[in-house]
Amino acid sequence: MEELPIGRRVAYWRGRRKMSQQVFADRLGKSKSWVDKVERGVRRLDKFSVIHEIADVLQLDAQLLLGKDPERRPESVTCIDQVEVEEIRAALERYDSISTFFRPTNSLPPLAEMHKATNHAWLTFQHAKYGVLARALPRLLRDAQAADAHYTGDDDDAQQAASLLGQLYQIASSTLRKLGEHDLAWLAADRSIAVSHRAGDRLLTGVATCRVGNALLALGRSRAALEVNVNIANRLAPADSRSSTPEQLSVYGLLLLQGAMAAARLGDSATVRDLVNGADDAARGLGENRNHYWTCFGPTNVQLHRAAAAVELGEGRAAVETHRVIMEDPGFSALLPERRAHHLLDIARGYAQFGELEKATEMLLEGDRLAPAEIRCRPVAHAVMSDVLRRTRGTPSAPVAELAEQMGVGV
Incomplete structure (x- = not known):
């Protein structure tokens, strides 16, 4: 493979991934003609940013496209650097x-x-x-x-x-x-x-x-966050569920959920309850999980925010109880990876709040399997891992130690 031009290597790996030129082009946000010219060597690939995009779509290390041995540095693949x-x-x-x-x-x-x-x-x-x-x-x-x-x-x-x-x-x-x-x-x-x-x-x-x-x-700025979300939610509030559109319900419900998270940060449990219940009503009007305006809003996401708000309020046990209900919801497995891994990170925080450190690391490991960047790259995940390692007696398990190393968190 190393002797082939880069365009031929792109074509080879595209074929291995069983993608047509059109599907590959759509995932890159390019035209089919652009892909064809790259693979035939008519168009040069001389920007590392484009090569990395192609590698990510093909789910392989960029070094393979360049005809080199891949570097085993997972954190550099999934995270963002200062440049x-x-x-x-x-x-x-x-x-x-x-x-x-x-x-x-x-x-x-x-x-x-x-x-x-x-x-x-x-x-x-x-x-x-x-x-x-x-x-x-x-x-x-x-x-x-x-x-x-x-x-x-x-x-x-x-x-x-x-x-x-x-x-x-x-x-x-x-x-x-x-x-x-x-x-x-x-x-x-x-x-x-x-x-x-x-x-x-x-x-x-x-x-x-x-x-x-x-x-x-x-x-x-939690107070300002609460006010801006609730203010616009009130402006978009549907007159009744029959006259509202699924798009309106989705955006309105998301505003209420984000307001609830701000209220939780303020320690205002009554407002959290009111806003989450309002979002739950909107989700019931919607009937199922949707992704209108890229909101991922629906009954399952309301439950995810209910758990997340409990964590912000310091009520880790309540968050874990909600998590157990969510795990029985078939809608959870249908959510996209970011939403699921984000939730598992929240539950890891919840378990850590009442000392269930092994369960906390289980959540981190499961989240990492779903969406590595959500766990390895987020400062809040680093804080959870650091806290768990500090409080763990003895040597952490091999999988936890490996994940901590990949996150750049000292064991």
């Missing part, structure tokens, strides 16, 4: 609307292509592939910013461009917040609100509000 953070920061600091006034943009990807790339980015986030997102977001943001600056007025193209940019700001905010870059997460979320207004989509603005609330909560 990538700075590239995202640079993309967030661009002001294309000003520069385009002086010099119009000459070339832009088609909006349909950008729409596919944005959907792929959402799925990448919901599969907890944060390293892939870190490498892809700067280019996606630059393209979307240029499109938003290029398409002006109130026509469909302008609103679609604004919607795509608003969504990418949301993806950036959620990814950065998970990885501990809270100031940048707030900036991206705030940008999303402003752009979503131009898209003329109240529900997109509502979801952007959730990202702002999450960023405020991460920055320690």
